Amino acid sequence: MPETYEELKIENQLCFPLYACSKEVVRQYRKPLEELNLTYTQYIVMLLLWEYGDMSEGQLGEKIHLESGTLAPLLKRLEKSGYIKRTRPENNERMLIITLTEEGMALKERARCVPEKVRCCIPLADEDLVALASLLNKVLYNMTNNNKEK
Amino acid sequence: MPETYEELKIENQLCFPLYACSKEVVRQYRKPLEELNLTYTQYIVMLLLWEYGDMSEGQLGEKIHLESGTLAPLLKRLEKSGYIKRTRPENNERMLIITLTEEGMALKERARCVPEKVRCCIPLADEDLVALASLLNKVLYNMTNNNKEK
DNA sequence: CACAATTATATCGTGCACAATATATATTTG
């Protein structure tokens, strides 16, 4: 009787399509974001700042699921690009508050067309897309909540 | 009438949960894979080799959605770890054939428990998990096929 | 058969991503 190792087959694992799909979708952002002088991760940071307003590096990291080691240099690059400002508040010099510059706020208008451009590249009906996002958010919500209970 | 920029809101975009979810799931692999001296991407390469057998770097790259720039150094590291061998066939010295070593084949047995360990960390019912994987595979299949038509 | 075009992989530069560690400020505690 041959050993089949069913549990190790690619098609029986979530990780592979999740990882590959994420890479493929991120890849679609490259071209439209290039015109805005943003990388994908920088774009997500800008989305968060546009939606929630100024916040600290820590708050940003929690929302985007990134740690200081990734976020700190990324924010320096975004500052260099002129879209944000990094300032330490006088009452707590440990903190780093991320503020949108005029240029950063203005970029929002130019970024409006990005979601639509990428949506066109994702070959999925609207209802499937909603279902997919819903499942992903469910995983995300439960995983991060479980972590916080620790 | 205020401008709402609905299209730029995080909750209306697939990219964010997809990206964050992928990172969180990959993160769960870190600990179990550490015992095998594998990174996540290296693990995917091993899964492919275990399932499909020896193949060229190019074939591997196509399956895993990675290019030479990423794969070449990764494979060198895997060779250094002793799990694979990189050889150029005599009839075509451009090619690089990736072969599992004895140690690489033996690793399969030790890797058996990994999927289960990670499955436990993903807070989703079996049926939801299947639905999620199915949607992701659908996106992946359609996106890569569209690309090939170019 | 020479030489242009193609194929397959490698290298380089930039930017994530993260664990481990460092640093610097703020808060708590004896």
Place this chain on the structure above:
DNA sequence: CAAATATATATTGTGCACGATATAATTGTG
């Protein structure tokens, strides 16, 4: 109030990830 502790960010080292380019072998064409 000084020392210990906690908090918030920065730095370092390793490993992806990818576009652009380089290199080397093979194939196609005149």
